[in-house]
Amino acid sequence: MSRIGKKPVPIPSGVTASVDGQEIKVKGPKGELSHVLVDQVIAKMGDDGIEIGMVEDNKDSRAMWGMSRTIVSNLVTGVTEGFSKTLEINGVGYRAAMKGQALQLQLGFSHDVDFEIPKGIEISCPKPTEIVVSGIDKQLVGQVAAEIRRYRPPEPYKGKGVKYAGEYIFRKEGKKK
Structure with a gap:
């Protein structure tokens, strides 16, 4: 199991994020970024931030789970700090x-x-x-x-x-x- 994928991506103040199907859009003080996730993972907005989960538990989904969470985390870091x-x-x-x-x-x-x-x-x-x-x-x-x-x-x-x-x-x- 991915330890990175389990953690939700926190959204800091001053940043707005939206999840529309497989597309994630993040807007912050430095600009706006978007990313389309692969089909093996699914994203949803939670209380703690953006949560990434697997569609089904197989080897490909587990490989994409942690990577997708890190990509979303990099989007948030990019629009806040660069x-x-x-x-x-x-x-x-x-x-x-x-x-x-x-x-x-x-x-x-x-x-x-x-x-x-x-x-x-x-x-x-x-x-x-x-x-x-x-x-x-x-x-x-x-x-x-x-x-x-x-x-x-x-x-x-x-x-x-x-x-x-x-x-x-x-x-x-x-x-x-």
Whole structure:
């Protein structure tokens, strides 16, 4: 049994949530999000918040139960606090800067990489070697951060490239004489 799925998702003050069949809509101070649940689970409004349950008790329903509860919880967290990921750039001459509505990356290529910022995402560069991706949709924030990292992932010898803040880079020893 899912221990996560049993817990109802609390709705804080200032947030309105509605359940219409399989669609859940959450509106808060930062914006509005919606999600359509899979057919194996069912949602209803309860006294403590949104409760997620299984349609029938089988392996697929149990697998979707906890995941669906976490997705709904992320909707509520997104409209109240938002999500952010920090990327760090390591390497001589590697830097990032905002250029209008695009992120300009200098990552050792013969040209600069211009990354168009998708709708619903805010990107800032507090330092030339630091990128902060933020937004209300957790999936979209993670996807944008992964796309930026994909331009130059960290290499194992010197650790040069774009990495997540706090990410451990497994280092290899260089060749010996």
